[in-house]
Amino acid sequence: MLALSLTFASSAFAVPPPPRTLLLDVALTGPDLVAVGERGTLARSTDNGRSWETVASPVRATLTGIAFATLAAPRTGWAVGHDAVILGTTDGGRTWAKSFQGENLSDSFLDVIALDAQRALAVGAYGFFVATTNAGKSWTRRKILEDDTHLNRISRGPGGTLYLAGERGTLLRSIDQGLTWVKLTAPYEGSFYGILPLERGTLLAHGLRGHAFHSTDDGQTWRDVSTPAPALLATAVRLRSGFTVFAGQDRALFFNREPGAPLAASPRPPGAAIAELLELPDGQLLAVGEAGATFVDVAAAIPGAKPQPARAP
Secondary structure, three states, rough: OOOOOOOOOEEEEEEEOOOOOOEEEEEEOOOOEEEEEEHHHHEEOOOOOOOOEEEEOOOOHHHHEEEEEOOOOOEEEEEEEEOEEEEHHHHHHHOOEEEEOOOOOOOOEEEEEEEEOOOEEEEEEEOOOEEOOOOOOOOOOOOOOOOOOEEEEEEOOOOOOOEEOOOOOOEEEOOOOOOOEEOOOOOOOOOEEEEEEEEOOOOEEEEHOEEEEEEEOOOOOOHHHHHOOOOEEEEEEEOOOOEEEEOOOOOOOEOOOOOOOOOEEEOOOOOOOOOEEEOOOOEEEEEOOEEEEEEEEEHHHHHOOOOOOOOOO
16 A cells, blocks of 8 residues: 555554554454554554554564455454565454465565455555455465556445556456456556545546546546645545545645545645545544544534434444
8 A cells, every 4th residue: 555654663552642653554343443554563443443452463564454344244354464464353353363475575465355254355566466265264366467567456336346556557447356357548657546436437546646537437538636736645535425535645635525526635634644544433534644543623624524424224
């Protein structure tokens, strides 16, 4: 995912966390949260991100991505990172064990997605791509690109379509749960750090130097989205209020209401780089990155937006 400068590690931290720990991804597992970061950090919160405690980690390698399975098995998940490592959990992130480690420790995973309790995909640098269909008992390495392009982030749309974003203008789509991939025509040749799928084939792609693009035909064509500064946009999230928020390096926090509209800069930019944004069930917006785990004050940072708690199922 996003390369950020390292800060100090700690055994336990709160929001905001002094001293700070570099975190690179966060995911919900049932009612709880688990975040991953530098030096094998695994941190868990049971109170919507207000306080955190670290969990014993079997590795010291930086962990870059985390994902949990569907509602049918929300306690099953995987974390990936440097040293070609994949960790697995079946108890909602309370305990972790090595599920895979490649022979070449210079390989790095950058993201992971859990399709269900049995199937997961992990992607990374130089085209690194592995898949499991048996809950991590074994992983199969596959080559999905002719070159060795970095694969930065994998995402899934409302209808189950998968999307991959990477360097050198790499945009990929799969309609068969990652078995085959179609290369999309990219609107520029630089690095992409994510594709945010919305409803009915609407996509938002984001990358280096403030590049953002909007598609309404599932990636067949793209239109440029104006951004207020040339910052690396590492992550994007669609809030329940209808606003879309982008964040990344250089204290970037941009937003819009309509998916293809120009982005506006927040009047309350973050104090440090952000690697991931996650809207919590209670409507709060959690950011992880250089400052550890912090909350974005939605009402102050995104004029016109208000936190929207999730509806009860």
